[in-house]
Amino acid sequence: MTQLPEHTERSLGLVIDLDTCVGCHACVVACKGWNTETHGAPLSDTDPYGAAPEGTFLNRIHSFEVQPEAGPAQLVHFPKSCLHCEDAPCVTVCPTGASFKRAEDGIVLVNEDDCMGCGLCAWACPYGAREMDAAAGVMKKCTLCVDRIYNTNLPEEDREPACVRTCPAGARHFGDLSDPASDVSRLVAERGGMDLMPEQGTKPVNKYLPPRPRDSWPEEQSDTLAPFLAPVTEEAGGFLGWLDRALEQLPGGRA
Amino acid sequence: MHPAPSVILFSTLSGLGLGLMFWLGLGLPAVTGWSAFGLYFIAYALAVGGLMLSAFHLANPKNAPKAFSQWRTSWLSREAWAAVIALLAVAVHAIGVIFFDTRLAVIGAIGSALALLTVLTTSMIYTQIRAVPRWNQVTTPILFLTLSLAGGALLAGQVTAAAMLLPLAGIAQLVHWHIGDARARGPDSTPESATGLGGKGRVRLFEPPHTGSNYLLHEMVYRIGRKHALRLRVFAIVLMVVAPALLLIVPFSPLILALAALSHLAGVLASRWLFFAEAEHVVGLYYGQR
Ligand code: SF4
């Protein structure tokens, strides 16, 4: 059913800390691993050992350079997956009813048995969060590990998305963003959590925590090691000095 | 956006076929018998052929019948319904004029309206995509509708109507390019808004997520051939509008009309290719495009 629910009981989602992410891609591997082994079509690779390997991924890490007006640039690692938008354009465009948003927890899913592989939902998503699997011909996207978070066969500590479970830096947090008292909501409030492309009107559930401000960077202290590395002498002495001076005497030697 | 041949051919041919059905439904020209059969054959070959081509765009066509289910929210689903109902209504009218020499004017008019409605639903599939600013504008449906009406008039031999509609379609095309260029350059979505990092400075992609390509890049970050865009625009507008309009001034003959229709078809194909190839999707902002 591609009509969006008017209200979701909970809004499960991720809070991603751009200050903490080290860009190690561990979450990418964990996501690919879990979602290939469990329900639905596996996330296929094409030409994996050839000249142009490609594959389906539900989570990818970009790295951006942010250049302020003054001072050095900052590198920000930027994980991106489905934001489980409240106003999900990918859902309403779907002609078959394969795409839907759950009223109970707000997770946006694809029912692969109904998908005809038209790709319209991937066009509608501004974030590039949906990828058509080349082998299966059906649309794949982040499920928020719906088969982990409610899975009573797993130990309690594993009942969270694979990416969150695996992140060695603790940069990914999972919880109910509709509950102002939840850990994730408090993080968002404290750290100024933000939406990606708010102008697209999708009302993403996932939030991103901006990098914390860096220390100030006055020009004269720009490098603490520089004084120790400064050359101790400008003039070369000994044999090299003699050679240097002798060469300079030759025609064209002095610039 | 990737200019997939199946989608370009589909929207061009079915647009033309449905445009012809619009005029035939109104009894313009008021043909019966074999000549009616000929015209309806062309209309159905174009419309149904085009619709069948669109199935090549599906990665999992066995679920295509399910596309009728979500007409409440999905323009693609509405298109499926509109197309089937239009083809049926026009068929009833066609059977009347071809075999019984009787014109069911009301059903014909309903068929005409439904044929146009189908073209509108096709155009709305693109217009609704906010993530493609060049498409997400009011002249997209106007362009599709005027092209379909003008092309249909050419095929139906409606010289006066075609002479009026061709320039209109041309204007719609020029305005669509103009607004599209402005929207594509517009400040709406930027690498800064895409990453939320604009408050800190100017954002540049430092390292893409992977060294190879992926579905998103193939499908939505198409860049090849854009450098020829201006030349192709001239080519498109000349073949699509200018040449057929000039041919209509020449004393009428079926050969001239066929020539005008062929030129128009080639022009619309070029225009539709540009419609996709020039369209920028905001996901490109995550891959280093501005
Ligand atoms: S991020 Fe994209 S795929 Fe996910 S809900 Fe939003 S629009 Fe849909």
Ligand code: SF4
């Ligand atoms: S690709 Fe599948 S899920 Fe996406 S819009 Fe088409 S049918 Fe729906």
